[in-house]
Amino acid sequence: MRKELIYSILKTTIMFLVLLNFGGVLSFFYPIPLGLAILSLSILFFILRRRFLIKKKYLYFLLIIYTILIVSIYVNKVSFVNYRGMFMSLFSSVLILSSFESTKEVANYFIKACRIVMWLAFINFILTSLLPNLFVRAIANDSSYEVFTILYIFNDLGVSYQIAGVNFFRNQGIFWEPGVLQVIMNILIYYYLFEEKKSLKYILLPIFILLTTASTTGLFLFAFLFTLKSIKEFDIKKFFIFVLVGISFVPILMNDIEYKFKGKGQQSSELRTYDALMGLYIISKYPFTGIGIDNDKYEKETGLSFVEVNGKNLTIERGNTNSIILLCLYFGIPLAIIILYRVYHQRLFEKKWLFFIILIVCLMSEPLITRMFFYLLLMSSIKIKSSKPENNLSNNSLIAK
Numbered sequence: 001m002r003k004e005l006i007y008s009i010l011k012t013t014i015m016f017l018v019l020l021n022f023g024g025v026l027s028f029f030y031p032i033p034l035g036l037a038i039l040s041l042s043i044l045f046f047i048l049r050r051r052f053l054i055k056k057k058y059l060y061f062l063l064i065i066y067t068i069l070i071v072s073i074y075v076n077k078v079s080f081v082n083y084r085g086m087f088m089s090l091f092s093s094v095l096i097l098s099s100f101e102s103t104k105e106v107a108n109y110f111i112k113a114c115r116i117v118m119w120l121a122f123i124n125f126i127l128t129s130l131l132p133n134l135f136v137r138a139i140a141n142d143s144s145y146e147v148f149t150i151l152y153i154f155n156d157l158g159v160s161y162q163i164a165g166v167n168f169f170r171n172q173g174i175f176w177e178p179g180v181l182q183v184i185m186n187i188l189i190y191y192y193l194f195e196e197k198k199s200l201k202y203i204l205l206p207i208f209i210l211l212t213t214a215s216t217t218g219l220f221l222f223a224f225l226f227t228l229k230s231i232k233e234f235d236i237k238k239f240f241i242f243v244l245v246g247i248s249f250v251p252i253l254m255n256d257i258e259y260k261f262k263g264k265g266q267q268s269s270e271l272r273t274y275d276a277l278m279g280l281y282i283i284s285k286y287p288f289t290g291i292g293i294d295n296d297k298y299e300k301e302t303g304l305s306f307v308e309v310n311g312k313n314l315t316i317e318r319g320n321t322n323s324i325i326l327l328c329l330y331f332g333i334p335l336a337i338i339i340l341y342r343v344y345h346q347r348l349f350e351k352k353w354l355f356f357i358i359l360i361v362c363l364m365s366e367p368l369i370t371r372m373f374f375y376l377l378l379m380s381s382i383k384i385k386s387s388k389p390e391n392n393l394s395n396n397s398l399i400a401k
Contacts (some may be wrong), residue, residue: 015113023180026152042095076292089372107348121173128169171212182218183362185210279325290332323363346377
């Protein structure tokens, strides 16, 4: 019993760190230590399980990916240092998938970690609303990111929205911006509605947290999920709740749209459009190989080009926020399609097509393609026979079938 409790805490901790890596503020300030922490705990759990094995298909797939990455480094003449996080995260993913009982267990513990993030985001909303003076200003080493924070767990960018004359700060929870928090809340809502098939009371807090993000993408995505669920299992009670929730969304949604397209946030929408257009232009120059994982090279390319957004000729040296564009930029169109095909066939979540829609919509607005959760999805696409390793393998074996 005690051993199982230790295992459970360790698995929950690993998945929480995976979420911190998934756009957490901590990942901006300490990316390498965070990656090493995930790798170290993954190795520790791998050893504690006393299986001492890596499933053969995962190992083969990992070697294929490593070979592709090495070729990409050579062809695009970029530094290996730019790929070290990816190499480390891919190996950690293989250890996690080999150590957990099944991909379903990985998903279950990921959802447990999402619940922890949900409660932390709830506390964050209270702190930013009532005790904003507790937050301390922090600036990343390269000055690319600035936030007000408490231990990098409770965070505030200082972006507010107004309802009925009352100002609220957009909730970002543990993440670098509210758009990432909405991704996690929508995954949680999807899981409750379509996999665990929980009653509506279970999604009330995730919905509330989603509302506090004031994310346009997040609100539209939730509306899509809830509409789909209501159509599939229609009853008058759910329809009535859907109408009430929809009405509560309207003021936040209208405020957010006005902010992004007419107010101070207009520059944000212009920059996202710029990212898409500039990214597509650079992809057209390197359609088959991409430019590799090299932010300096990307910024150099943007400095040599102009794109028009809302009648303005822009040239801005900045990173790209569209993960689908980034995937094509890093690896070229053919390999990007193969990667997305494999991610579609992930084995963590049951409704592959629906989860893939959620993922694609979110990836188009957030630069999350190099985060470990994406690699977990990619590696989990390999089909492994569900057999007990102890039946056919000695404890000294490093590779399982």
